[in-house]
Amino acid sequence: MAPSLHPIIDNGITPGSSSFSGGKLHCRCASDQVEITLNSNVAHNHACGCSKCWKPSGSLFSIVGVVPRDAVSVTANASKLSIVDKEATIQRNACKDCGVHLFGRIEKDHPFKGLDFVHVELSDEKGWQEPQFAGFVSSIIEQGSHPKEMDEVRAKFKAVGLQTYDVLSPVLMDLISTFTAQKTGIRFANL
Ligand SMILES: N[C@@H](CCC(=O)N[C@@H](CS)C(=O)NCC(=O)O)C(=O)O
Numbered sequence: 611m612a613p614s615l616h617p618i619i620d621n622g623i624t625p626g627s628s629s630f631s632g633g634k635l636h637c638r639c640a641s642d643q644v645e646i647t648l649n650s651n652v653a654h655n656h657a658c659g660c661s662k663c664w665k666p667s668g669s670l671f672s673i674v675g676v677v678p679r680d681a682v683s684v685t686a687n688a689s690k691l692s693i694v695d696k697e698a699t700i701q702r703n704a705c706k707d708c709g710v711h712l713f714g715r716i717e718k719d720h721p722f723k724g725l726d727f728v729h730v731e732l733s734d735e736k737g738w739q740e741p742q743f744a745g746f747v748s749s750i751i752e753q754g755s756h757p758k759e760m761d762e763v764r765a766k767f768k769a770v771g772l773q774t775y776d777v778l779s780p781v782l783m784d785l786i787s788t789f790t791a792q793k794t795g796i797r798f799a800n801l
Pocket residue numbers: 658659660661662663698699700701746749750752
């Protein structure tokens with residue numbers, strides 16, 4: 611059987627709602643769940659094949675989007691949260707008991723500072739933005755996927771209408787490079 615990319619991608623993508631304005635995320639503990647309240651829909655939601663983003667067991671990809679950090683609050687059981695890797699750019703706050711990542715936050719100078727990374731499959735609500743693309747696709751090889759499976763993986767994304775990239779989408783790569791250029795003193799008119 612072909613490997614699962616992710617449950618919300620395997621059988622075709624359900625579009626989100628442009629009027630949806632947020633909801634709650636819960637970890638997967640049977641009781642005393644960590645609860646996160648998001649006062650915003652996500653943006654740039656995408657499949658990530660990197661080794662650091664949380665993914666459900668059996669899936670090759672994570673689904674991760676961003677929300678302004680001001681729109682994120684921990685509304686129950688905050689004491690169960692712990693940062694997975696304090697040295698990483700994205701400080702991923704995971705539940706110590708079930709291992710789910712509730713939100714990832716950037717504290718250092720970075721183009722995406724101010725945005726938190728979240729997994730909307732941890733919500734029961736419907737209307738979250740659907741995945742827009744797949745990034746870090748080649749990274750799944752580093753976790754054991756066979757290089758010969760990659761054509762099939764990329765074809766599956768294409769079949770559900772998603773472009774695949776080995777880092778991020780052009781829009782996000784341009785944002786990162788614009789930030790880097792500005793740091794070196796380049797100034798663009800009319801940005
Ligand atoms: N090939 C690497 C890529 C890791 C990576 O660069 N992940 C991206 C996408 S989430 C990133 O921005 N990481 C920053 C971080 O993990 O803090 C892996 O799979 O571990």
